[in-house]
Amino acid sequence: MTASESELYDLAVVGAGSAGLAGAVTASELGLSVALLDASAQTGGQFYRHPAPVVGAVRPEALHHDWSAYADLRRRLAESDVRHLPGHHVWSVMKDEEGGDVWAVHAVTGADGDGERPVRVQARAVLLATGAYERQLPFPGWTLPGVVGAGGAQAMLKSGLVLPGRRIVVAGSGPLLLAVASSLAAAGARVPVVVEASGYLQYARHPRALVTNPQKAVEALVHGTALLWHRVRVRPRSAVTEVHGTDRVEAVTVTRLDRDWRPVQGSGRRIECDALVVGHGLVPQIELATALGCATRPLPDGTSALALDGLQETTVRGLWAAGETGGVGGAQLAGAEGELAGVAAAARLLGRPAHGGRVRELQRRRDRMRSFADVMAATHAPGSGWPCWLTDDTDVCRCEEVTAGTIRESVEDLGARDARTVKLFTRAGMGWCQGRMCGPAVACLAARDGAADLPAERRPFAVPLPLAALAALDSPVVHQHEGRAAETETQSEPGALPPADG
Amino acid sequence: MARTPAELVGAQPDPPFEITFDGRRITARPGQSVAAALWGAGILAWRTTRGEGRPRGVFCGIGQCFDCLATINAQPNRRACLVPARPGDVITTQEGHGHDRLRV
Ligand code: FES
Numbered sequence: 295m296t297a298s299e300s301e302l303y304d305l306a307v308v309g310a311g312s313a314g315l316a317g318a319v320t321a322s323e324l325g326l327s328v329a330l331l332d333a334s335a336q337t338g339g340q341f342y343r344h345p346a347p348v349v350g351a352v353r354p355e356a357l358h359h360d361w362s363a364y365a366d367l368r369r370r371l372a373e374s375d376v377r378h379l380p381g382h383h384v385w386s387v388m389k390d391e392e393g394g395d396v397w398a399v400h401a402v403t404g405a406d407g408d409g410e411r412p413v414r415v416q417a418r419a420v421l422l423a424t425g426a427y428e429r430q431l432p433f434p435g436w437t438l439p440g441v442v443g444a445g446g447a448q449a450m451l452k453s454g455l456v457l458p459g460r461r462i463v464v465a466g467s468g469p470l471l472l473a474v475a476s477s478l479a480a481a482g483a484r485v486p487v488v489v490e491a492s493g494y495l496q497y498a499r500h501p502r503a504l505v506t507n508p509q510k511a512v513e514a515l516v517h518g519t520a521l522l523w524h525r526v527r528v529r530p531r532s533a534v535t536e537v538h539g540t541d542r543v544e545a546v547t548v549t550r551l552d553r554d555w556r557p558v559q560g561s562g563r564r565i566e567c568d569a570l571v572v573g574h575g576l577v578p579q580i581e582l583a584t585a586l587g588c589a590t591r592p593l594p595d596g597t598s599a600l601a602l603d604g605l606q607e608t609t610v611r612g613l614w615a616a617g618e619t620g621g622v623g624g625a626q627l628a629g630a631e632g633e634l635a636g637v638a639a640a641a642r643l644l645g646r647p648a649h650g651g652r653v654r655e656l657q658r659r660r661d662r663m664r665s666f667a668d669v670m671a672a673t674h675a676p677g678s679g680w681p682c683w684l685t686d687d688t689d690v691c692r693c694e695e696v697t698a699g700t701i702r703e704s705v706e707d708l709g710a711r712d713a714r715t716v717k718l719f720t721r722a723g724m725g726w727c728q729g730r731m732c733g734p735a736v737a738c739l740a741a742r743d744g745a746a747d748l749p750a751e752r753r754p755f756a757v758p759l760p761l762a763a764l765a766a767l768d769s770p771v772v773h774q775h776e777g778r779a780a781e782t783e784t785q786s787e788p789g790a791l792p793p794a795d796g
Numbered sequence: 797m798a799r800t801p802a803e804l805v806g807a808q809p810d811p812p813f814e815i816t817f818d819g820r821r822i823t824a825r826p827g828q829s830v831a832a833a834l835w836g837a838g839i840l841a842w843r844t845t846r847g848e849g850r851p852r853g854v855f856c857g858i859g860q861c862f863d864c865l866a867t868i869n870a871q872p873n874r875r876a877c878l879v880p881a882r883p884g885d886v887i888t889t890q891e892g893h894g895h896d897r898l899r900v
Contacts, residue, residue: 333859335880340858345805346827346880352806406859406878427860439841439853446857450877454832455801455825458840458854481801541851542840569840692855692863695847726862731855 303329303377304643305636306399306417308384308582311339312367312625313617313632314423319370320636321421326643327375329415331382331401333757337371338364339425340445341625343452357452357477359513363629379415383407383757387420387582387613395612407757419612419639422583422600423632426576426618429597431466431676432690432698432735433683435537435546436572444474444573457483459569463546465489465534467674468575472517472528478571479524486565488521488528489548491555491574491680496673507666509626535562535683537570546570555677575674576622577734583619586610593621594672597734604657605638605648606631614639623667630659681739690739691732693725701739713737813883817842824881831857831864831876834887842866842876846892865890 303326307318310332318330330337338344342364344354355361371378382401390396397420403409428445435441442450442458444466450456461484464475475488497504504511521528529548535557536547550561578599584590589601589609599621606614614635617628634656641648684690686699704710704719713729713736716722722736723729729736802809802825810826817839824833831854834842841851843865855863859878866876869886872894876887 333878345807348810348826349802349805350808350810352808354805356804356806357801405880406875408874427858428856437850437852439851442854443856443861446854446877449857450829450832450835450854451801454828454835455805455807456828456832456835457801458835481804482799692852692861695845695850726865727860730860 302396303327303415303417305329305419305421305639306331306397306415307421307423308332308387308399309339309423309425309617310334310337310378310380311423311425311617311628312341312364313425313619313628313635314339314421315364315367315371316629316632317421317423317614317616317636317639318376318632319367319374320633321640322374322376323370324637324640324644326640329377329379329399329417330371331379331384331399331415333381333383333407335380335405337368337378337380340449341628343449345453345455349455351455356480359473359516360625363625367629379413381405381409382413384424384582385757387422387586389586390416397612402757418643419614421632421635421639422580422608422613422615422619423617423628424579424582424619425628426578426622427730429574429577429676429734430572430731431574431680431683432688432732433533433535433537434685434688435539435543437689437692438537438539438543439541440539440543440569441537442569442571444470444571445576447569447571448474448477451477451481455481457481457569458571459543459567460484461486461567462569462571463487463489463534463548463565463567464571465546465548466573466575467491467676468573469514469517469670469674470573470576472514472521474571474573475526476517476520476524479526480520485521485524485526486567487548488526489532489534490528490530491533491551491677492674493530494673497669500669503666503669506662510666533557533680533683534570534572538564543568543570551677552679553677554679556679556682574676575671576618578619578622580615580619583608583610583613583615586613588613588615591621594668595675597622597671605653606635607638612642621664621667622671623663627660627663627667630656630663634660676734676738690735691720691722691725691729693727693731694721694723696720696722696732698739701736705740710740712740716740815881815883815885815887817887818889824885828881829877830866830868830874830879830881830885830887833881834876842887843890844892849891865894867894 307330322328345351384401386400390398399415401413534546535549538545545566547562550558590598591601616631616635684698688698710716822837841853843852852863855861864876867888867890868874
């Protein structure tokens with residue numbers, strides 16, 4: 295090995311959830327040097343999010359499904375040589391200009407990315423396991439304090455052990471709602487009702503996907519039983535179409551929906567509560583890959599995922615992806631894909647064929663779970679009538695406070711046909727979150743018929759970063775293999791975030 | 797049956813500590829984010845929007861939405877859902893873009 299090669303990791307893994315952990319430990323066990331970068335202080339990703347060690351939780355598994363799978367990955371990580379880099383917010387992955395076949399993974403550090411110095415990790419291959427974020431559909435009152443994303447409520451509960459209220463309505467679409475409702479109830483909240491916009495009948499139309507994924511049926515049964523136990527009602531084909539309150543949630547209106555998610559006139563019913571937890575499925579977080587030109591594929595729910603080959607490689611050679619970045623399918627699927635990517639990357643870099651039996655078994659498991667994920671996505675895809683929930687003064691873009699009326703005007707009077715044009719006319723999606731919260735909704739409103747295919751995610755930077763991090767691109771701290779950090783004198787300015795609307 | 801999330805997971809944490817929110821004392825538990833500590837005290841909003849001056853707090857809970865921006869120890873625009881609470885932290889409601897004091 296030459297001196298310059300010793301400064302390189304074989305594999306950089308971005309994201310320490312189920313997929314990233316499985317990929318990192320597998321690749322390491324097969325002989326690769328691996329760096330594992332993640333924004334959080336702890337591994338586990340969103341699914342296995344848990345309290346910090348100082349909380350001394352003796353039963354962290356009480357808030358989790360399948361905790362033993364995570365415990366196993368965590369043990370393998372501790373026993374491995376993987377260099378875990380927590381608190382690293384990756385904002386860009388690029389091919390190193392001088393390095394030929396070398397990737398550079400750029401990150402800012404600290405709890406919310408405003409920490410010390412920017413960091414660069416170099417590797418011969420990259421595995422993206424950045425997961426997903428929540429899809430939100432706007433409705434009157436959704437900006438009131440006390441309205442919280444379903445994933446957000448789950449995250450705050452799992453790591454902070456807190457609830458947004460005592461009497462919490464759960465609404466939206468997708469299986470996450472059942473999981474969230476049962477953990478909120480188990481943690482002491484009263485959940486009067488789970489409001490699901492879709493019906494569950496669709497699942498029955500795909501018996502094969504159900505029969506071959508019995509663990510999903512068991513999961514549903516576990517949540518269903520927990521909900522019964524806590525006397526939580528589930529109301530399908532309904533939505534929260536309005537939140538009441540001036541400075542915080544006081545009540546919600548639950549309305550029945552027709553097949554296309556249009557409210558049924560006169561069916562609205564007021565339910566008192568002090569918080570509303572809401573979410574409409576998950577959106578793959580793929581901007582690090584699309585910035586590199588990776589091809590995407592449309593999912594049955596209108597979102598886009600990365601297009602991957604049989605061994606989890608993206609259309610860009612040397613860049614693998616696993617878990618929700620390839621389509622939302624849950625922690626078990628993510629684990630299988632991460633392992634497969636780890637095996638494939640190791641085979642490529644070590645120049646030997648992957649073990650056929652293990653690869654075929656992983657592929658079988660992956661394909662089986664993917665087929666269920668597709669049924670799930672199709673079942674909970676937003677119906678074309680959901681924009682009927684919006685009044686003209688409903689904020690659609692939370693950051694820039696752009697209303698549905700303003701967006702409709704830009705479509706009807708100014709001729710906007712896509713989210714990009716709406717953004718130029720109205721500033722929707724130009725704020726801090728760069729359209730992560732309103733993007734899907736704006737795309738639907740711009741498409742007029744209410745059901746746009748989401749454009750693939752494109753953002754110049756995957757996380758906000760101090761200008762100094764860009765200025766320091768030539769001389770960041772380089773995390774080297776074998777732990778020798780070549781420090782430089784570059785300083786970033788904490789808090790010097792660029793204007794998000796620049 | 798568990799009454800609180802902490803009971804559910806059998807938390808045996810290090811001793812709690814104090815932070816302040818707009819001058820009011822609040823108890824935080826070690827390991828909590830600033831946002832979690834505020835929720836724990838029943839506070840759901842700690843920012844007002846630039847345009848309409850509307851109250852906001854945590855929405856996404858995982859660092860994506862920027863609704864939870866707070867001024868923490870005189871530093872504006874910190875994502876309260878990501879920043880760990882530390883003893884003696886001074887949290888203040890962030891108004892607008894948080895840079896009003898810089899205006900000339
Ligand atoms: S709640 Fe969304 S960034 Fe903190």
